[in-house]
Amino acid sequence: MGQKAIDTFRACIPLFQALSDPYRQDIILLLAGQEPLTVNQITENLTLSRPAVSHHLKILREQQLVSLEQKGTQRFYSLALKDATSLLKELVETVEAQCE
Template sequence: MGQQAIETFRSCIPLFQALSDPYRQDIILLLAEKQPLSVNEITENLTLSRPAISHHLKILRDQQLVSIDQKGTQRYYSLQLEDALDLIKELVKTVEETC
């Protein structure tokens, strides 16, 4: 396996870690169904506390999987998957070409 494949795999680690948590998966699926949503609206649909939802949203935000739209005092979260999908596509392409 070439250096490019190794680097591509390594660059995907934070994304895979963010996606590996079942609660974050639930948030992503909920936002895919009904976006944009506030933290309170997400909390109403899941079994986690508001602070736990905020924690998971921060991780998703750090990996650029969700975006925030501020309206007054409310923050609304939406999916932002383009960069993550591009990275995964690059990984698949690299693996197909080098493995």
């Protein structure tokens, strides 16, 4: 396998780690079907505490899977998958090229 494929896989590790948690998956799915939500709104839909939801949102933000918008005193979270999908597409294309 070429160095590009290895580098692309390595670049995806933090993304895969963020996506591997079932609670973070739940948050992503919740945000996928909604307008932007606050931490409290997300917490109301999950079986997690507010601090736990905030922790998971921080990890998702670090991997650019969600974005944050401040409106007054409230923070609204929404999906921001563009960078993640680009990285995953690059990984798939790189692996496919290795298989040819």
